[in-house]
Amino acid sequence: MSATTRRRILQALTAAPALAALAPARRAFAAEDPLIDSAAKALDVSDFERLARAKLPPAHWGYLATGVDGDATLHANEAGFANYVQRVRRLVDVSRIDTSVSLFGTTWDTPIVLDPVGSQRAFHPDGEIATAKAARARKHLQILSTVSSTGVEDVNAARGEPVWYQLYPTDHWPTTQALVRRVEAAGCPVLVLTVDLQGGSNRLTLARAIPRDARDCTACHSTGRTQLSGFIVGKPMFSGLDISAVGSLEPADMTWEYLKRLRDIWPRRLVVKGLVTREDALLALEHGVDGIVVSNHGGRAEDSGRASIDSLAEVAPAVAGRVPVIVDGGVRRGSDIFKALALGADAVAIGRPYIWGLASFGQEGVERVLEILTAELAGNMRQAGVRNIAGIDASYVVDKRRV
Secondary structure, three states, X not given: OOHHHHHHHXXXXXXXXXXXXXXXXXXXXXXXXXXXXXXXXXXXXXXXXXXXXXXXXXXXXXXXXXXXXXXXXXXXXXXXXXXXXXXXXXXXXXOOOEOOEEEOOEEEOOOEEEOOOOOHHHOOOOHHHHHHHHHHHHOOOEEEOOOOOOOHHHHHHHHOOOOEEEEOOOOOHXXXXXXXXXXXHOOOOEEEEEOOOOOOXXXXXXXXXXXXXXXOOOOOOOOOOOOHHHHHOOOHHHOXXXXXXXXXXXXXXXXXXXXHHHHOOOXXXXXXXXXXXXXXXXXXXXXXXXXXXXXXXXXXXXXXXOOHHHHHHHHHHHHOOOOOEEEEOOOOOHHHHHHHHHOOOOEEEEOHHHHHHHHHHOHHHHHHHXXXXXXXXXXXXXXXXXXXXXXXXXXXXXXXXXX
C-alpha cells in the first residue's frame, strides 16, 4: 500500500466521526436562523413554516398543523418520501426542461396543484383571494374548499378563470343540491368529491391548541369552535342556506351509489378525493369517475399511519392511466414531487406549504412557495437526466425497503 493511499484512508477515518458530529449541529444551526423578513429570502418552504407558526394565533396554527389522534399519519406522510430514492441518468441534454402537464385538456405550467384548504382568512386577511391571485400569476391549478372564507364567484374572478371545486356533500341532500347548482353556475369545470371523513376526525392537536388561545373568537364562531354549526356559520358557500339541518359535512351512510346521485345533478367532470387503496380505485373506475386524488386529508382523516406516497404506489398501477391521478400529503420539496410523478401521479397537490406562505406574506408568500417548489422540481429533473414530465417513470425511483 502506498503512502498516498494510507494517508487517504486515515483522512477518511478521521473525517467521518467529525462529519457525524457536525450533523446535529447543522440541524440546530438551521433551527436557530432568524425568521425571514421577506418572501424572497426563503430558501425552502420550511422557512415559511417557522414564520407562520410564530405569526399565527395558537388556535389557527393548531387547525393548520393538526392530524388525528397521535398524528401518526401526518408524520408518515412526510417521512414516507424518504423510503423512495431516485435512480439518476447521466450524459443527457438537460439544457431545456419542460415541467408542463395536461389535465382534462388544459395545459398547466407545472404539475403542482393548490389543494383545497378551508378558512384561509384565518391565516391572512386576503385569504383565498391572495391564493387565487398567486395561482393566476404562476399559472397553477387551484381547487377551492367548500368551507372557504371567500365565495367561489369572487375566487374565480381573482383567479381569472373558474377553479376546480372541492365538495363536502353534507348529510342534507337539499344543501348538497344547492351547493352543486351554485358551483355549476359559477362555471367550475371539475367537482372534487371528498370521501375520507365519513368516520369522523379526532383532531387532538387542534383540541389542545384551542385552550391556549386567549382571544374572544365569538365574532367568527357563533358556538363552540369544535362544533360543525359553529364552524360553517358565516362561510360564504352556505350563505342563504338553512344549515340547521346539516349535521355533518360528510354523510356516514354515503356509498358508491352516491356518485350516481351526483352525476344526475352535475354535468361536468367528477373527481373523487380521498382514496388510498387499489380496491377503491378500481371501484371508482367502475362507477365512472373522471379522476382520482390519492389522499388521507393531509393526515387529518384516519390514524392508519400509512403515507400517501405508499398509497399512490398501489393505486396508480391499478388505474393504469385510465383517468388522471393526483396525490397529496407530505409534499415539502421538489424531490417529493419528482418521486410522486415517477410512481404514477399525473399531478401533485400541496396544502400546508402554500398556507405557510400565505400566513407569512400573503400572495407574495404563496407565489414564492410555488416558485421554490417549481425550481426544485426542475433541478431534480436535470439531476436525474429527464427533460419533461412525461419522461418521468418508474425507472427513476426505487423503494429502498425492497432492495
